[in-house]
Amino acid sequence: MTAPAAADSTASDRRRWARYLVEERAEGAVYSRLAARRTGEERAILLGLAEAERRHEKHWLDLLGGEPRRLPRAGLRSRLLGWMAGRFGSIFVLALAQSAEARSPYDAERWATPAMRADEKVHHEVVRGLAARGRRRLSGSFRAAVFGANDGLVSNLALVLGIGATGVSSGFVLFSGIAGLLAGALSMGAGEFVSVRSQRELLAATEANEDAAAAAADLDIDENELALVYRARGMDQTESLARARRIVSAAQEGVRRAATGPVAVQGADDHEIVGSDWTAAISSFLLFASGAIVPVLPWIFGLEGPTAIIVALVLVGVALLSTGAMVGVLSGGPPLRRALRQLAIGFGAAAITYALGLLFGVGAV
Known part of the structure; x- marks a missing residue:
């Protein structure tokens, strides 16, 4: 089934077609660049998506009667995806592309063919499947990185704000922050070591x-x-x-x-799946410490009082927003909502300890 005759079109229609044309080209370029970085089945799938975008591109070219003399720029999202596709791993690009494919403008576009509308729905499922592959490969290490760093950020921010609110000296706040960093990181590392070692011993007992x-x-x-x-x-x-x-x-x-x-024997490679206890312990220690050092930085550089607290809140806020947005991108959810949720949880915990610090401050003792 073909689109209605272009003779019935208006100037607004033609501007919209031109915009669709550049978007299809941009999306096809994203899939082609991703394909160049992959091999095997995933490469073939991405090249198939790029070919489908070229078919859509031809549809709009035919309606326009050939290549227009002037074309609008592709949208910011498409340009960003194109830039990322040539420089970063495909999981981030595919996660963003999944969101883009979910919002096809062709459902309400009378000049798009039913086949094109169906293609867009299929593309969304294909991209979601490819993104899911990447998420499965990344899920274990990414989960550990996000939660380890986030634990460090939130727990040490809550600690230094709670201690700082009591009115003690900046040196005491710094000491408390460093102690909290080491205690938390050592606890995380020890817990991970015991967990992995116990799991390996359990597997050995059942081998x-x-x-x-x-x-x-x-x-x-x-x-x-x-x-x-x-x-x-x-x-x-x-x-x-x-x-x-x-x-x-x-x-x-x-x-x-x-x-x-x-x-x-089924499960013979379980030791390799569980991994090394020392590697897990060291990774957990470093990930927690990388987050826990952020709230302490203002005091390390000599700031005091409200200034140090405000700077700590800003630094941790940026870090929480970043990790939340990254979780949103990789999960296929809205990055802004995930970022704000992460920020609210972190600042909520810090607000509680700060209020307790004011309540049980030096002046009240």
């Missing part, structure tokens, strides 16, 4: 071994309990019995390992 298979040569090939070992590991009865018979038969012939090879 399968081949002691039963090693004794297979002495078993009866038809009546034995070796099959129960494999049933306990999750195999069904038929498969367990067949594997047990193969191992017993091969062992009795003296070639068990050559015939069967290592037994695949």
Whole structure:
């Protein structure tokens, strides 16, 4: 189905078509640049999206009767995406593109074809799927980074504001902030170490071994309990019995390992999935410390009283807004709303401790 005849169009229609044209070109360029940075299936998918944008571009060119002498600039979002696509990882760009694809102007555009409207809905799902792949790859490390740094920001801001509100000296506030940084970072690191080490020890306690298979040569090939070992590991009865018979038969012939090879056990790579306890501990320590140092900076550089408090609030506010906006971008949600939520939580906690500091200040003691 084609669009209505362009003879019925107005000057406003043509200006809108020109704007659609440059936006389609900009979006196609984003997908092409992302494809140049990817390989395999993801590259093919991104190139397919770029080709679809070129089809839409041709539709508007046909309505315009060819390339106009003057075209408007692409929107700020499209230009930003194009700039980011050539410089940063695809997850950030795809997360932003997902939001853009969700707001297609073609649903209310009579000059767009039904196929184009359908394409835009499909594009949104494709981009969301690609972004989800990136989020899954990033989720573990990103979650640890955001929460570690955010914990440091909020807890140490609350601490220094609460201590500062009591009216003690700036040196005491600085000492408290550094102590809070070290205590929190060490606690985070120790907690992560114990958590990962305990998980690895639990996995080690439940690991399968081949002691039963090693004794297979002495078993009866038809009546034995070796099959129960494999049933306990999750195999069904038929498969367990067949594997047990193969191992017993091969062992009795003296070639068990050559015939069967290592037994695949589900979860054998769990140690690698859990990761290193020391790596987790050091990462948690550094991430918490990177956030906790921010509220202390004004006192480190010699500021005092209300000036130090205001500067600390500004620095932490910027950091909270940044981490909140990043969470919004990567989750596909509105970045501003996520940023303001992060800011409200952080400042809310700090306000409570500041009020307590005023209530139990030096003058009240």
